[in-house]
Amino acid sequence: MKLPVMPPVAPMLAKSVPTIPPGASYEPKWDGFRSLIFRDGDDVEFGSRNEKPMTRYFPELVEAVRAELPPRCVLDGEIVVATDAGLDFEALQQRVHPAVSRVTMLSEKTPASFIAFDLLALDDEDYTGRPFAERRAALANALAGARAPIHLTPTTTDLAVAERWFVELEGAHLDGVIAKPLDGTYQPDKRVMFKIKHVRTADCVLAGFRWHKTSTEAAPLVGSLLLGLYHDDGRLQHVGVVGAFTAKRRAELVEELAPLLLGEGDDHPWQEWASAEAHQGQRLPGNVSRWNATKDLSFVPLRPERVLEVKYEHMEGTRFRHLAHFVRWRDDRTPESCTYEQLEQPLTYALDDIVPGLGAKAG
CATH class of the missing domain: 2.40.50.140 (Nucleic acid-binding proteins)
Structure with a gap:
């Protein structure tokens, strides 16, 4: 593998703020595994937040990357498992398993999707020093023909839309909203984005x-x-x-x-949980x-x-x-x-209304 940006790379991070700031690019905050994709021809690697490879746990996404992404690229995004009810983080956690047979079985039973939201490199070009507005435009162009399970996250520069997303998208188990400075460069392991989460x-x-x-x-x-x-x-x-x-x-x-x-x-409402069988x-x-x-x-x-x-x-x-x-x-x-x-009950919201095709394969 020989790319302008080579693994491992720590992803760019966000700091929590209480309200959505004006004058930024906004996107949904996906509740999954943060991951960077490195592709050079048939060589594909999925990095993680702790910079350890996650490639072996998602064989279906490796094949999708080879089929749907440009031959040489580095993307930042989120691995998620989508169901009819929204994102299923617990099913996603189950995908990280040491046994190859179980990884293979779960790749068919609970297939994952990748939501791309930033571009670090394309062909021989390093995009990390370019402003986000330029990186986003290049990412949208690179993924113009991509099909599920590879998806491009929606974005907006309209604060009113971002505020509506913050309320509505929780019903699909999304985590909140991310705000990115339009002129910001990609800075690994630095908290230069902003996240607004429900509390x-x-x-x-x-x-x-x-x-x-x-x-x-x-x-x-x-x-x-x-x-x-x-x-x-x-x-x-x-x-x-x-x-x-x-x-x-x-x-x-x-x-x-x-x-x-x-x-x-004395009795306890959870006393039967002392039995090992109760935990299966x-x-x-x-x-x-x-x-x-x-x-x-x-x-x-x-x-x-x-x-x-x-x-x-x-x-x-x-x-x-x-x-x-x-x-x-x-x-x-x-x-x-x-x-x-x-407890406050969020409105229900279909994943397919956020990213077309994301929830369609749920089963």
């Missing part, structure tokens, strides 16, 4: 905690708090965790949570990590009597998509009042 709050039941990885018997530290919400039928659903505490606060939580520890004979095919608090089979995800159950307010971005099914953040204790709320009804 909401919810009151959740505290139902357990995990010990921090540095916790010891002499110096115990709480790692994360396990959150629950009640279904209409009275079941307490595990919805995610809160972490990112200071070391001082982790130590304080050990004493603060001690009165909630289960006593002899499910995401439960005591399950084994998909990324590290030796990682201990066991938890300490607590009586579900305290309520805390958390910040979250959006839901994926019945769970928070990302790590939630602690806001405050809500001792004025009863655990039973913490239900799914409090």
Whole structure:
């Protein structure tokens, strides 16, 4: 492989801002795996944010790149799995597997798509020093004849359209909006773009905690708090965790949570999850990590009597998509009042309306 821009390359990054800035190019923020494609003839490599190759996990995209992209190019974009309901990040996570047989099976069962949104090189030309407006025009021209599963992300310079996207596209499980300076160059590993993401709050039941990885018997530290919400039928659903505490606060939580520890004979709504069989095919608090089979995800159950307010971005099914953040204790709320009804429901939106053909192959 011999290209004007050679792997590995760390992708250009974005910093969070609270509102959509004026005077930029706007595009949807796709919720997938960030990836750079390097193609030189039949040689194809998919880079990642940590600069490690992801090529082996997406054989169907390697073939699509050879069929649909210019013979020599470097593109920046996002690998996603699209379904009729929108983007499916959990299905995408399942694609990263060490077994070749499973990778092959999943490439057929949950095929991925690539959404291109920047151009680093084309033929013998290095585009990284050119303004984004010029890179975008060259990218659109290079992908003019590309077919699924290779797609070009939509863009606009109309702030009103970007604001509408921010509201509407969440219903297809998109992450928000990206704003790029029109005159900005491509700067690897630099936060020179802007991302605007949804942030909401919810009151959740505290139902357990995990010990921090540095916790010891002499110096115990709480790692994360396990959150629950009640279904209409009275079941307490595990919805995610809160972490990112200071070391001082982790130590304080050990004493603060001690009165909630289960006593002899106390029941817990998640006690059946102690059984290994309960974890088959499910995401439960005591399950084994998909990324590290030796990682201990066991938890300490607590009586579900305290309520805390958390910040979250959006839901994926019945769970928070990302790590939630602690806001405050809500001792004025009863655990039973913490239900799914409090959550804001985004409008539904079809992926095919954003990028034609993206959701059409879902199955």
